[in-house]
Amino acid sequence: MTKSFYLTTAIDYVNGQPHLGHAYEKVVSDVIARARRSLGQEVFFLTGLDEHGQKVQQAAQSEGKSPQAYCDALALDWRTFATELQLSNQDFVRTSDPRHKSVVQAILTKLNNEGHFYRSKYRGFYSTRQETFLTEKDRRPDGSFDSIYGEVTELVEENYYFKLRDHQQWLIDYIEHNPDFIAPSYRRNEVLGFLKNNDLEDLCITRPAARLSWGIPLPFDPEYVTYVWFDALANYISVPAAYGDPALRAALPDLKLNEPTGDQRLALWPADLHVIGKDILKFHAVYWPIMLKAIGLSLPKQILVHGWWQKDGEKISKSTGNIIDPLAVIKDWGLDAFRYYVTRELAIGPDGNWTDAGFASRYTAELANGIGNLLNRSLAMLRSYRNKTVPARHDELAHEASKTVEAVRKQLLEPDLQGALQTLFSLITHANQYIDQTAPFKLAKDPAQAQRLDEILYNLMEVCRILAVLIWPFLPSTAEKIFAQLGLLKSPSDFNLAVWGGLPSGHVTNDPAPLFPRRDTLPSPA
RNA sequence: GCCAGAGUAGCUCAGGGGUAGAGCAGAGGACUCAUAAGCCUUUGGUCGCAGGUUCAAUUCCUGCCUCUGGCACCA
Numbered sequence: 221m222t223k224s225f226y227l228t229t230a231i232d233y234v235n236g237q238p239h240l241g242h243a244y245e246k247v248v249s250d251v252i253a254r255a256r257r258s259l260g261q262e263v264f265f266l267t268g269l270d271e272h273g274q275k276v277q278q279a280a281q282s283e284g285k286s287p288q289a290y291c292d293a294l295a296l297d298w299r300t301f302a303t304e305l306q307l308s309n310q311d312f313v314r315t316s317d318p319r320h321k322s323v324v325q326a327i328l329t330k331l332n333n334e335g336h337f338y339r340s341k342y343r344g345f346y347s348t349r350q351e352t353f354l355t356e357k358d359r360r361p362d363g364s365f366d367s368i369y370g371e372v373t374e375l376v377e378e379n380y381y382f383k384l385r386d387h388q389q390w391l392i393d394y395i396e397h398n399p400d401f402i403a404p405s406y407r408r409n410e411v412l413g414f415l416k417n418n419d420l421e422d423l424c425i426t427r428p429a430a431r432l433s434w435g436i437p438l439p440f441d442p443e444y445v446t447y448v449w450f451d452a453l454a455n456y457i458s459v460p461a462a463y464g465d466p467a468l469r470a471a472l473p474d475l476k477l478n479e480p481t482g483d484q485r486l487a488l489w490p491a492d493l494h495v496i497g498k499d500i501l502k503f504h505a506v507y508w509p510i511m512l513k514a515i516g517l518s519l520p521k522q523i524l525v526h527g528w529w530q531k532d533g534e535k536i537s538k539s540t541g542n543i544i545d546p547l548a549v550i551k552d553w554g555l556d557a558f559r560y561y562v563t564r565e566l567a568i569g570p571d572g573n574w575t576d577a578g579f580a581s582r583y584t585a586e587l588a589n590g591i592g593n594l595l596n597r598s599l600a601m602l603r604s605y606r607n608k609t610v611p612a613r614h615d616e617l618a619h620e621a622s623k624t625v626e627a628v629r630k631q632l633l634e635p636d637l638q639g640a641l642q643t644l645f646s647l648i649t650h651a652n653q654y655i656d657q658t659a660p661f662k663l664a665k666d667p668a669q670a671q672r673l674d675e676i677l678y679n680l681m682e683v684c685r686i687l688a689v690l691i692w693p694f695l696p697s698t699a700e701k702i703f704a705q706l707g708l709l710k711s712p713s714d715f716n717l718a719v720w721g722g723l724p725s726g727h728v729t730n731d732p733a734p735l736f737p738r739r740d741t742l743p744s745p746a
Numbered sequence: 747g748c749c750a751g752a753g754u755a756g757c758u759c760a761g762g763g764g765u766a767g768a769g770c771a772g773a774g775g776a777c778u779c780a781u782a783a784g785c786c787u788u789u790g791g792u793c794g795c796a797g798g799u800u801c802a803a804u805u806c807c808u809g810c811c812u813c814u815g816g817c818a819c820c821a
Contacts, residue, residue: 230821241821406750410816413749417817497821528821571815573758581770589783597780604779642769652784661779734781 221466224262226488227253230496231268231313231455234294235275238301240529240536240574241497243546244562248526248637249495250307251563254693255632257308258715264488266459268313269298270452272445274427277434287434291316304547306555306696313455315436319477323458323468324450325439326475327515332440336383336514337425343376377428380444384420387510391415394509400522402505404569407498407525411505423507425450453508457517460488471516491520498525524635527571544574556695557583557736563637563694584738590648591687592735595702597655598680599732605664608707610681610727611674618720620650621686625718628690637694644690651683681706682723689718698735705730 229249232242246267253265271291280290295314302309313320331337392415395401395408402408426444427435435445461468463486464479479485496504501523509519534542550558561579564586566572602608624647631640660676663669688702692712699712707729710717 232821239821243821245821406815409750414817417749498815499820501816526821527815578758578770584781584783585770588781593781593783595780597783599780601779649784653786655779656777656785659777659779662777664779732780736781738781738783 221485221487222262223487224264225256225493226264226460226491227256227266227493228456228491228495229267230494230500231270231315231452232298233273233275234269234271234291234298235279238298238546240544240546242301243305243558244529244572245495245497245526246302246305246307247559247562248568250305250309251559251637251693252493252495252632252635253308254696254713255635258689258693258713259629259632260715264311264486265307265309266311266313266456267302267307267309268311268455268459269295269315270455271295271314271316272435272451273448274432274434277432280434288316301547304550304555305559311459313459315451315455317458319462320455320458321436322475322477323461323472324436324446324454326461326472327454327457328446328450329439329474330472331382331514334514337380338383338422339378339380341376341378342424344374345372346375346377377431379424379428380426380438380441381422382425382449382511382514384422384507384510387513388415388420390513391506391509394519395505401519402501402523402525404525407501407505407569411501414502415506420506423449449503449507449511453503453511456491456494456508456520457489457512457515460486463488465489467517490518492522494520494523496523496525498527501525524568526568527566529572529574531574533573549579553579553583554736556698557587559694560587560641564641565638567636567638583736586645587736588734588738590645591691591698594648594651594680594687595684595705596732596734598651598677598684599705599729601660601664602677602681602729603731605660605673606677608729608731610723610725610729611678612725613682613721613723614675614678615720616675617651617654617679617683621647621683621720625686625690629715632693640690641694644687647683647687647690651680654679678723678725681729682720685723686718686720688712689715701735705732 227249229245232238249265249267253263256263269291271287276291277287280287283290285293291314299312302312392412395412395415399405399408402411425446425448426438427447429435429437429443429445432445432447435447436451438444438446457465457468461472461475462477462480463484465486465488467487467489469475469479494504504523512519529536529544531542531544534540536542536544546558557579561582562572564582565574565578599608602610624643627643628640631637631643654676658672658676660673660680663673663676684702685706685708688699688706689712691702692699696713703710703712706723707727
């Protein structure tokens with residue numbers, strides 16, 4: 221059993237409908253997953269939902285539903301969302317899954333037995349709305365609390381805590397010795413700055429069941445449910461454990477979950493990549509590694525931190541109506557146009573700025589006039605001049621194409637998705653220049669130039685074929701369409717197909733049809 | 747306030763001790779296979795401000811100004 225490339229997204233809190241930020245993270249992750257598969261790796265891509273907590277409990281109550289029924293309904297929307305984005309995830313985890321609960325309880329039992337937890341009283345001001353205790357730092361000069369906290373009450377509570385204090389130094393060392401552990405590097409610097417300038421405080425990992433019943437009960441104290449950390453973060457290992465991952469089974473020998481047999485067993489841990497938003501960096505780069513070390517597991521290879529989207533230079537906000545509805549955009553422009561814009565517009569890391577004009581501009585200039593038109597004009601010429609039949613192989617653009625292929629391969633592995641798209645589009649530009657320089661439409665009028673015309677047409681068709689393979693991780697449907705128009709029966713999902721000379725002489729293509737029809741309207745307001 | 751980082755063409759950004767670069771936008775042109783697409787040419791800049799080091803600074807140093815991110819929740 222060889223270990224798969226294991227890739228996760230953050231699991232989203234099931235409190236409302238998916239928006240652009242969720243869609244972005246999922247698409248980026250999916251492109252990486254598809255790229256790795258295309259390059260020949262076995263990939264396990266996991267996404268899912270975080271369902272426990274007070275907000276869900278309250279929302280369910282106000283709708284007169286059980287929390288589980290409430291989550292079931294929303295989970296349907298989120299699964300549909302994943303489908304609409306054409307995510308290629310292998311599994312979809314929900315923290316209310318029985319398999320997840322079993323793993324969480326096994327972890328808690330083990331860490332409790334090994335003395336990682338202690339019980340302690342805490343008196344403080346509690347904000348129900350924010351589900352958090354407030355400190356003196358949260359107070360305003362007049363002693364009151366900001367209205368974002370809602371009603372604040374003072375209460376005394378006994379809870380369980382996870383000892384973090386002893387873990388600070390090894391974690392600093394680990395991050396310093398593993399420069400790729402947190403990417404981009406400025407996020408790594410932030411974490412190191414935090415770890416070096418603050419003393420870690422122990423982590424409160426429970427809530428009294430009396431106050432919060434919608435959670436996973438502590439196996440050693442039914443008066444409590446576990447809270448956030450050992451619930452949500454644990455999804456990354458609960459699913460591998462359910463698939464019988466050897467590393468996890470070894471770390472959690474008392475796990476009460478049937479082990480799958482034969483082909484269903486998977487080796488996934490350690491994760492190769494956690495894709496997360498910058499808001500949850502600390503949890504993933506500080507708490508999570510410490511939890512894993514305590515459990516006795518190795519750390520994920522990389523935490524890749526993406527930025528947030530703005531719209532028209534302003535913060536996206538439901539209350540001001542400054543929002544993007546990804547599903548509306550997809551309905552209007554097509555999924556691949558959406559996937560293209562969010563991966564092309566910004567690198568993974570910095571914040572991005574969504575503008576409808578920018579979206580329309582990339583659609584027209586790059587998708588319609590770029591890749592769409594290149595395929596269209598190339599196929600149209602082959603149809604007019606050679607009755608759709610591919611001439612003998614000729615290698616005039618082979619060098620340029622293979623240079624592009626190798627550069628894209630590197631960028632996909634990094635992963636530099638924006639860079640890969642830029643590289644790939646340089647081949648489109650090159651092919652368009654080639655058409656102008658060689659003017660096949662002039663040669664077609666002179667029978668004496670038939671040989672030269674054959675050569676040019678072959679080069680164009682072959683570039684289009686290779687482009688489809690390169691673009692497949694980003695725009696799977698478009699890549700399939702290109703192959704279909706080229707009359708190819710295979711799927712463009714294998715990077716090995718991006719080798720020059722794949723089109724056999726005599727092969728007959730199909731008719732051209734615009735991949736991205738030009739349009740003159742802006743996307744409808746979300 | 748503290749810690750990073752950034753200020754370069756209308757916009758987004760790359761670069762880097764010695765005549766300033768790309769893409770998009772703008773202007774002009776030749777062509778016609780194509781989704782009136784594509785191609786070629788081209789106008790734009792005291793490289794944030796002030797000092798310093800140097801034969802030479804946009805680049806290195808110092809100070810200042812402005813902005814962004816992090817330090818508290820949120821994809």
